[in-house]
Amino acid sequence: MYYIDSLLVKGFRNYNQQHLHFNPRINILVGENGQGKTNLIEAIYYLTVTRSFRTNRDQELANWHDNYFYIKGTFVKNDFKDELQVTYRSGKPLTVKLNQDNLNRFDHLQKYPVVVFSPDDLMLIREGPSVRRRFLNLEASRLSPIYFSELRAYQKVLQQRNSLLKENYNNRQTLGRRIEPWNDSLVSLGTNIIQARVKIIKALEKETKIFFEQMTKANETLTLDYACGFDYSEGQKETRNNFLSLLSSKYETELRRGSTQVGPHLDDMKILINGYDTRKYSSQGQKRTAALALKMAEVSLFKKIHENWPIILLDDVFSEFDQKRKQYFLDYLINNTGQCFITTASDLNEIINNLQSEYKIFTVFRGSITNENSGPGY
Ligand SMILES: Nc1ncnc2c1ncn2[C@@H]1O[C@H](COP(=O)(O)OP(=O)(O)O)[C@@H](O)[C@H]1O
Ligand SMILES: [Mg+2]
CATH class of the missing domain: 3.40.50.300 (P-loop containing nucleotide triphosphate hydrolases)
Structure with missing residues (x-):
């Protein structure tokens, strides 16, 4: 109580x-x-x-x-x-x-x-990926202190890597040597973050199911998917490799833009009703119900962990x-x-x-x- x-x-x-x-x-x-x-x-x-x-x-x-x-x-x-x-x-x-x-x-x-639900939570459905990333980061941090510290470490690595890309794009030889260790940290921290997010998305999806089906009189199903630039569905090692190879293929673009073009800082959570992207294809009422279902899922996950x-x-x-x-x-x-x-x-x-x-x-x-x-x- x-x-x-x-x-x-x-x-x-x-x-x-x-x-x-x-x-x-x-x-x-x-x-x-x-x-x-x-x-x-x-x-x-x-x-x-x-x-x-x-x-x-x-x-x-x-x-x-x-x-x-x-x-x-x-x-x-x-x-x-x-x-x-x-x-x-x-x-x-x-x-x-x-x-x-x-x-x-x-x-x-x-x-x-406390968990608050207000009409503003519709942003979770309506807005761009950064809102959903924030939601995932918050949820995952609440459930695991390790996630929180890895996320902070990742953000530092990202910052360092981006400034290297910006400063050294004229001196490719130096850059190549200096960026190597940052690539490794980016990929290993990033992979952990992705796997933790996939786990929390699965848990959230499970929790939303009954609530959403009842609210929509069992006509509709809500699914949640992690959206990532590369395949994360197999083991840790495969995910790292896929991460790394996409990273190297984006190197030229990264140099031009001066920023890291692959990683969980760009990923998204897809929210689908009957398989269709809720952000694009749903009514106001469906969006509202989907947002509420996510929040209620957050509540039940919380209960599981904190009694x-x-x-x-x-x-x-x-x-x-x-x-x-x-x-x-x-x-x-x-x-x-x-x-x-x-x-x-x-x-x-x-x-x-x-x-x-x-x-x-x-x-x-x-x-x-x-x-x-x-x-x-x-
Ligand atoms: N810092 C403040 N000092 C005094 N009044 C405020 C302040 N911030 C908001 N209000 C007043 O609070 C009222 C809004 O309260 P709110 O709780 O949002 O209303 P509602 O009952 O519709 O939820 C408005 O009348 C607004 O003028
Ligand atoms: Mg009000």
């Missing part, structure tokens, strides 16, 4: 001061647009990740009239209670406290897991689905997740009427929560 029990925010976005107690399962934030629903979810996310999912500038999070914000939350995990606090003052490093101890900003990152469900923040997700999908998704959440926060501008009754679980409702109005109601079981 893992959930956030209470939250205090001061000076965060349009909240002056707000103290809340949450339900360990379902929390629904209802209110018109622009009232502060997403802001509250953002505060929960910020407290655990120490960054926002909407901006990289902390100052934006402080109330317009101030240069300060404060967030405090109590987290319950396997019967232990932890108090986490962050204090922002402009021009000063962020203060993070766990119980009585000061923490380094990113020290507690993995300890209070507790992460806290799930669902921002404006329900309004997009028809009645049947809403119902299925709600049932899925009740049966397959822990604590959830759901924001909605409109369809509150549709949600509660279908909810077979205890829940709590928060009415959000102009940066304050004016009303709290509880549902069955509470």
Whole structure:
């Protein structure tokens, strides 16, 4: 069991001061647009990740009239209670406290897991490969610290190799000698990264299957494929060889462009519905469902490794689905997740009427929560 029990925010976005107690399962934030629903979810996310999912500038999070914000939350995990606090003052490093101890900003990152789903996640489907690479890197790093360190090492090698290509293209003899060791590191780190990504893609695909089929009434299948410039499907040794030979065939182009033209930094994850590229051939609704399926897969993978469900923040997700999908998704959440926060501008009754679980409702109005109601079981 893992959930956030209470939250205090001061000076965060349009909240002056707000103290809340949450339900360990379902929390629904209802209110018109622009009232502060997403802001509250953002505060929960910020407290655990120490960054926002909407901006990289902390100052934006402080109330317009101030240069300060404060967030405090109590987290319950396997019967232990932890108090986490962050204090922002402009021009000063962020203060993070766990119980009585000061923490380094990113020290507690993995300890209070949250997953946010917002309409922006459609970018995962709609945008170019770099968004999906970031997703894969993030997922793989979360699941394996080795991946994270190899990725950092790879990025350094890439940088070194690129600057060699740029500096020495006039002196091919020197370059040939100097670039050799970088080729080896590029290929061996790159191969490990590719193999780890292929593994995580397989795991994600497996997890998305049931969810996606149910959401589309079993008419459609979602498949995920790793897209790479060369064949990676056989063993480690073959993959390295294929990597290396494509690399040498691109040498002239690399010299001309001054950058490395083969490797996982250019790869992609293909997301296919019934075999067709979702990015190109799917409707808005299919894209949405595919993105949601990926996120839910991330949630179940997380559970497998960390034993507790992460806290799930669902921002404006329900309004997009028809009645049947809403119902299925709600049932899925009740049966397959822990604590959830759901924001909605409109369809509150549709949600509660279908909810077979205890829940709590928060009415959000102009940066304050004016009303709290509880549902069955509470
Ligand atoms: N730094 C800030 N200071 C004060 N108000 C802010 C700040 N950032 C955003 N807001 C206000 O917050 C409101 C948007 O809140 P949001 O949570 O995104 O709304 P919604 O309920 O639609 O999710 C807007 O009215 C906006 O003016
Ligand atoms: Mg919003």
